[in-house]
Amino acid sequence: MTNTSKTSVTERKRGSGAKMVYDLLRDEILDLVLPPGSPIDEVLLAERFEMSRTPIREALVRLAGEGLVDTLPNRSTMVSNIDFLNMHTYFDALVLMYRVTTQLAARYYRESDLEVIRTHQAAFAAAVEAQDALAMIATNAAFHLAIAEAGRNPYFTSLFKRLLDEGRRILRLYYQSYEDRLPRRFVEEHDEMIAAIVARDLVLSEQLGREHAEQIVRQVQKLLTRNERLDIAL
């Protein structure tokens, strides 16, 4: 499956090699183009990107730092698995970050943040209208990340980003379910959250963040258990 066509790898700039590989591999992992457990071959990637192994190794080290790949010493590195057994720890962290970041946004947002947030919300609403499940997942994550950035706490924002990424991978497994009535409700809830933030209502913002998160968690958990039943049935 190697791409033999000499796809104009236009003289990339010095120093951009690792970042390019990192970005692309990250997307392929989160979109499940590279499913969990896939082995990652350095020389194959080196040929694919027409560069040496050095920048590819740098990208892999970075991905390993974020837990997206696991590196066994002296042996192949592979895409990390999703830990379904301890999923509740993920949900705990996700809900808390939804609450905290929404509350902080209400406290610290500036006018310029609102524009960004509303743009993402419009994109999400458009994705819902278009019934594009993948776009829904992406724009929803972007919307909440924009809120988190308005909260101006890089420690929370970076953890939240990591959790949303991981969620992108989980939701990607079950995105079919997004084609029901729920997304429209999400659009309304987003509007409520924006209103609460604009009003600088800390308590309400946190509460809406929590309810929104728990709504999503319930949805995913329902899908997970349904899927378990299917597994057993097979």
Next chain:
Amino acid sequence: MTNTSKTSVTERKRGSGAKMVYDLLRDEILDLVLPPGSPIDEVLLAERFEMSRTPIREALVRLAGEGLVDTLPNRSTMVSNIDFLNMHTYFDALVLMYRVTTQLAARYYRESDLEVIRTHQAAFAAAVEAQDALAMIATNAAFHLAIAEAGRNPYFTSLFKRLLDEGRRILRLYYQSYEDRLPRRFVEEHDEMIAAIVARDLVLSEQLGREHAEQIVRQVQKLLTRNERLDIAL
């Protein structure tokens, strides 16, 4: 200042090079042996560890991922600065992680965790007795990290670890102040926290975690403002 003595770099094993450099650089950064802003020269390190630049670069990439060094493209990488202006975001995150991890420990701890926690608490008490400020900082962090691990949420644990590391660097600036009456109070508070966890009292555990954290934050803030006044006075 290069170490010319051929210090028996005993044939290190394959694959251990990068980890060795990473561990040592990390400690030197957190202990302020390498103060914020220090430039990091790759070839100097390569000579010092008697290895090629490749494993050193890998260590630097990892440190950059944790925010301990900043890498300017095509220019030198340097030890990251401590952001005193946005210190409150750090405190917000720290307090929340104290609360959450202590509460989760009360919920999920097992008997085997208590042994570890009590060992660290004993080490902290010993450091307080010995008036060893550096040991206090290290053992205190180890104690709270052990509690976090008993809470069994890797997302919270990793953020908390990062925050405690960063704190190690901040406290290292002002460790003299630890030579007052406060540390003994910390020992007592630690004992109370352990008791609350053992009793599986979620509410009390979270409350103690919060108070303990806010106590520490107040202490550090007092030091910071005092230091600012000194800066102005000079």
Next chain:
DNA sequence: TGTATTTTATTTGTCGACAAGATTTCGACA
């Protein structure tokens, strides 16, 4: 035929070298 052991092959970790950017030094000119 099945298992243990040696041989081969694959893949990673490390190395030394070279070239692109950036910084500093030096010199020309006003």
Next chain:
DNA sequence: TGTCGAAATCTTGTCGACAAATAAAATACA
């Protein structure tokens, strides 16, 4: 003497090659 520009130096990013470690294949033996 001060400022601008060119040459030299230094540091990083990338490369191809080699050796150690592991996995796979082939062979010997029961």
